[in-house]
Amino acid sequence: MITCNGKSVYGGIAIGKIHVFAKEKQRITRRTISDTAKEQHRFDEARAEARAQLAGLYDKALKEVGEANAAIFEIHQMMLDDEDYLDSVNNMIADQSVNAEYAVSITADNFAEMFSSMDDAYMKERAADVKDISERVVRILMNTDSSGMSANEPVIILADDLAPSETVQLDKELVLSFVTVHGSTNSHTAILARTMNIPAIIGTNVELSSELEGRTAIVDGFNAVVYIDPDEDTLAKMQKRRDEDLEKRRLLQELKGKDNVTKDGHKVLVYANIGNTKDIPYVLQNDAGGIGLFRSEFIYLENDTYPTEDQQFAIYKEVAEKMSGKRVIIRTLDIGADKQAEYFELDKEENPAMGLRAIRICLTRPEIFKTQLRALYRASKYGRIAIMYPMITSLSEIKKIKAISKEVKAELTAEGIPYNDVEEGIMIETPAAVMISDLLAKEVDFFSIGTNDLSQYTMAIDRQNPKIDEFFDPHHEAVLRMIGMVVKNAHDNGIWAGICGELGADMELTERFLRMGVDELSVSPSFVLPLRNTIRNLDLSK
Amino acid sequence: MKEFSYVITDPEGIHARPAGEFVKAAKSFESSVKIAKDGKQVDAKRIFGVMGLAAKQGHEIVITVEGADEDKAAAELEAFLKANL
Structure with missing residues (x-):
């Protein structure tokens, strides 16, 4: 058994035979041309053909991997029209009387060199784009076909590197996995592999040779390991892992795009909780209906000083855009208690869970709050943002929040900065908020119940103290009744109520929550599919 | 001639x-469009040039538009930058 390591760009397990994908080296000779105008015309025709091929690839990619990932082929077409690129090729043909193949290949090297020498990982990768389009033109000029794949069963593709166009051209039915020696996680191939849900490992320390053709291999995309000629133990272990993964994907396939509806027609929203923009791909991969809780704390905790409005705006805009119109509920700063940032210079407290935290900081230091609200409202133009305020205990807090929010909107209007009206809701995570939820519901657009803090405050149990774990009952009737009360008060006042705490993912309680009328459950991305499956198998009429 | 500067906010x-997309937008105008960063100026209608600037978040770029439709071009390109970068 040979074990190789690399960097994984997409999880999942593939087991199958290896196909070594070898690019035919283009042998380009320099020839002297007498009719340079005719040679330039030959280049133009090849370029037109290349553009037509790329347009075809764009359409194929559009269907298979979506507009965002297909865009690279549009860029490739633009590169073929770039005046600097054309001038370089045409001038070489005219001034040096060389053949078009040679002029294109030298030009490609020069442009690729420009990108390679950049001090920027992403731009370095673009050298591959230049080479890819140029090789296509040369192939057309030389009338050689691109190296295709002649496998008749699904294989693990082993290659030195793969250009995006090569990845898209492959017949997906015949590809189990990509393993490359080169490439980077920034490369479009990596992005495409992720979109196509194909396990892929790059930067693999494998010795490429035709002797590997047809041998059995396992690609473990979770751990970035490739096993060639695996032993029985490894094979058995990996088969089990693969089956589990396939089950998850089967669920995804089955549930994707379907409503979360019980057998008797009761609908509920299933959203995801995230704490960083890095988690957005997991939200999308697990087909969540939206983001029910975007914890904005990371922006503060990862910074050495107060994050600026523009810095925050860029982050909120990114999440709004990536969720393309799906609801994104962003919770305002919830710092204090167990989450501290030094530059806030908060005093040490005897009892931080009941101290200066979350909305209390925002209302005592409105300048911090206003910066965040301005960024949120500005980002509201780019998707469907909703704002959620944490740790509410009284009506007067809502009044203060509304006054500040009104001020922020007036400022933006005065400055001519556009924003959308957004839904504004609150976290219900204190017994006080539960008891006056009928009053609060008249002031806000939605409730989201934070069961972690609500449980801790209701049972008077500090969740950081392991010594009292035995007294903690995650299904305490008091908390469950509170949830029921909040949902009823919400509905009586025409607003919706969801759960974004840990209990939301507790599938022993899903049926009870649905019977209470909970409108939304927001859970970690990995729970989205199992929860949706549970919901679809419930029947509340029984 | 119209000139304006813009600081990139997009994290990427x-x-x-x-x-x-910017090159496409620039090409839709008759006016010449130049884009400069740290004194290096390139033609905004040429994709290799624009990518070659390697403009990152926080970098300031200066756009210069000159020609018959320069007012419209400058306004639309500025709006494009604000919305996309």
Whole structure:
């Protein structure tokens, strides 16, 4: 058994035979041309053909991997029209009387060199784009076909590197996995592999040779390991892992795009909780209906000083855009208690869970709050943002929040900065908020119940103290009744109520929550599919 | 001639896709469009040039538009930058 390591760009397990994908080296000779105008015309025709091929690839990619990932082929077409690129090729043909193949290949090297020498990982990768389009033109000029794949069963593709166009051209039915020696996680191939849900490992320390053709291999995309000629133990272990993964994907396939509806027609929203923009791909991969809780704390905790409005705006805009119109509920700063940032210079407290935290900081230091609200409202133009305020205990807090929010909107209007009206809701995570939820519901657009803090405050149990774990009952009737009360008060006042705490993912309680009328459950991305499956198998009429 | 500057806010900078879209937008105007960063100026209608600036978040770029439709071009390109970068 040979074990190789690399960097994984997409999880999942593939087991199958290896196909070594070898690019035919283009042998380009320099020839002297007498009719340079005719040679330039030959280049133009090849370029037109290349553009037509790329347009075809764009359409194929559009269907298979979506507009965002297909865009690279549009860029490739633009590169073929770039005046600097054309001038370089045409001038070489005219001034040096060389053949078009040679002029294109030298030009490609020069442009690729420009990108390679950049001090920027992403731009370095673009050298591959230049080479890819140029090789296509040369192939057309030389009338050689691109190296295709002649496998008749699904294989693990082993290659030195793969250009995006090569990845898209492959017949997906015949590809189990990509393993490359080169490439980077920034490369479009990596992005495409992720979109196509194909396990892929790059930067693999494998010795490429035709002797590997047809041998059995396992690609473990979770751990970035490739096993060639695996032993029985490894094979058995990996088969089990693969089956589990396939089950998850089967669920995804089955549930994707379907409503979360019980057998008797009761609908509920299933959203995801995230704490960083890095988690957005997991939200999308697990087909969540939206983001029910975007914890904005990371922006503060990862910074050495107060994050600026523009810095925050860029982050909120990114999440709004990536969720393309799906609801994104962003919770305002919830710092204090167990989450501290030094530059806030908060005093040490005897009892931080009941101290200066979350909305209390925002209302005592409105300048911090206003910066965040301005960024949120500005980002509201780019998707469907909703704002959620944490740790509410009284009506007067809502009044203060509304006054500040009104001020922020007036400022933006005065400055001519556009924003959308957004839904504004609150976290219900204190017994006080539960008891006056009928009053609060008249002031806000939605409730989201934070069961972690609500449980801790209701049972008077500090969740950081392991010594009292035995007294903690995650299904305490008091908390469950509170949830029921909040949902009823919400509905009586025409607003919706969801759960974004840990209990939301507790599938022993899903049926009870649905019977209470909970409108939304927001859970970690990995729970989205199992929860949706549970919901679809419930029947509340029984 | 119209000139304005813009500071990139997109965390990824002018990467391939927005560069392509910007070039497309620039090409739709008759006026010449130049884009400069740290004194290096390139033709905004040429994608290799625009990508070659390697403009990142926080970098300031200066756009110069000159020609018959320069007012319209400057306004629309500025709006494009604000919305996309």
